[in-house]
Amino acid sequence: MNKVILVTGASRGIGNNIAKTLAHENIVIANYNKSEKEAIQLQEELKKENINIDIMKADVSKRDEVENMISTILSKYGRIDVLINNAGISQYKLFTDITDAEWDNIINTNLKSNFIVTQEVVKNMIHRQNGLIINISSIWGVTGAAMEVAYSTSKAGIIGLTKSLAKELGPSNIRVNAIAPGMIDTSMNSKFSEEEINEIKEEIPLEKIGRPEEITKCIKWLLEDTYTTGQIISINGGWNI
Ligand code: NAP
Secondary structure, three states: OOOEEEEOOOOOHHHHHHHHHHOOOOEEEEEEOOOHHHHHHHHHHHHOOOOOOEEEEOOOOOHHHHHHHHHHHHHHHOOOOEEEEOOOOOOOOOHHHOOHHHHHHHHHHHHHHHHHHHHHHHHHHHHHOOEEEEEEOOHHHHHOOOOOHHHHHHHHHHHHHHHHHHHHHHHHOEEEEEEEEOOEOOHHHOOOOHHHHHHHHHHOOOOOOEOHHHHHHHHHHHHHOOOOOOOEEEEOOOOOO
């Protein structure tokens, strides 16, 4: 396939699995921010299979760091075919206890980052009249979640951004879609006890928590697809139907 693919937040969890899997057939740039050790580990693991992957540090909520990352990628490869806006953080807290700083951190990391990274990447896509953008939203962006108001707001914002941008960029042959995962087994959910996880499983028709691979499978399909845009694809074991 050999597409040039940027995955944000690829040091851990879902992004790590996406980067690792797609690197077998594509040129993948794995972005990370704090987890340098895990990013290097990903790179070294793939090297053992003779697969090269670029790892790049940038806080995706900061314009200057993103600008540097994108210009480095463009000077090396000349293009970015696919952007996967995956980086994100969560917070579990009563609405009345959320501070201004915490609200800004969630919105900037999860939503403003999509604006910044996409804006920097899309100029090249428009120039080439070709591109695919996949944003990682969440089930909570669709339904809302108690104790996760800032997170749910940021993920609902991604849905608005995805739909609007699909309309604006469709004429430039750029597809923009979002995936809204249910509960996926990553460290993002380490706040839940085993008992709480079991209670959640009982609410899910498929009776299990998802794995990062289940999100990657959808991404592989979107890479092949040519006629899907502006869609929010729910992968949640039927948790929200
Ligand atoms: P995770 O295991 O906690 O990984 C989060 C990733 O995002 C890490 O690689 C982290 O990199 C990166 N990241 C965070 N802030 C960043 C920043 N400012 N700049 C660059 N990278 C940053 O979480 P996950 O479960 O894989 O989540 C991935 C995405 O899926 C998130 O957008 C999340 O909201 C969404 N999602 C997850 C679930 C779930 O149940 N797990 C459900 C729905 C949606 P560093 O550690 O290097 O900073």
